[in-house]
Amino acid sequence: xxxxxxxxxxxxxxxxxxxxxxxxxxxxxxxxxxxxxxxxxxxxxxxxxxxxxxxxxxxxxxxxxxxxxxxxxxxxxxxxxxxxxxxxxxxxxxxxxxxxxxxxxxxxxxxxxxxxxxxxxxxxxxxxxxxxxxxxxxxxxxxxxxxxxxxxxxxxxxxxxx
Numbered sequence: 001x002x003x004x005x006x007x008x009x010x011x012x013x014x015x016x017x018x019x020x021x022x023x024x025x026x027x028x029x030x031x032x033x034x035x036x037x038x039x040x041x042x043x044x045x046x047x048x049x050x051x052x053x054x055x056x057x058x059x060x061x062x063x064x065x066x067x068x069x070x071x072x073x074x075x076x077x078x079x080x081x082x083x084x085x086x087x088x089x090x091x092x093x094x095x096x097x098x099x100x101x102x103x104x105x106x107x108x109x110x111x112x113x114x115x116x117x118x119x120x121x122x123x124x125x126x127x128x129x130x131x132x133x134x135x136x137x138x139x140x141x142x143x144x145x146x147x148x149x150x151x152x153x154x155x156x157x158x159x160x161x162x
Contacts, residue, residue: 002137023080032049036049036075047060047071048060055085056075056081058075058087061089068090096123107142113133117131118132129146134162143159
């Protein structure tokens with residue numbers, strides 16, 4: 001992903017556990033609930049964990065995107081986990097005009113990107129990013145800036161690397 005010119009990445013890795021050495025789903029679920037409670041500063045009482053054949057499904061609502069990411073990363077570290085479906089949603093907390101202004105201000109403050117080449121549109125809590133960046137790292141910085149604004153529930157990244 002860090003190479004200039006890389007515009008797409010296909011991950012086709014499949015994990016297969018030895019049937020005799022696998023961890024039981026109920027054990028994984030219990031461990032997942034514990035690690036979520038230990039690793040997140042969020043109120044995780046509403047997070048639901050379901051495990052089927054080593055694949056963990058996370059559901060519930062949180063305030064911030066980073067909390068969603070921290071929980072997913074923590075669950076991936078558990079032995080026996082072969083997949084994670086993160087269906088945690090974010091609570092809407094701001095109007096579209098405020099969200100757009102906050103994102104544009106964050107982009108202007110960032111020394112890593114040229115904000116004038118990026119268009120931000122907001123519909124509800126959904127942010128659409130369009131324009132051109134020079135590196136994949138810049139694209140990630142723009143997306144992270146969008147996720148850092150309260151009220152953002154989804155980011156649609158249509159940025160081109162040119």
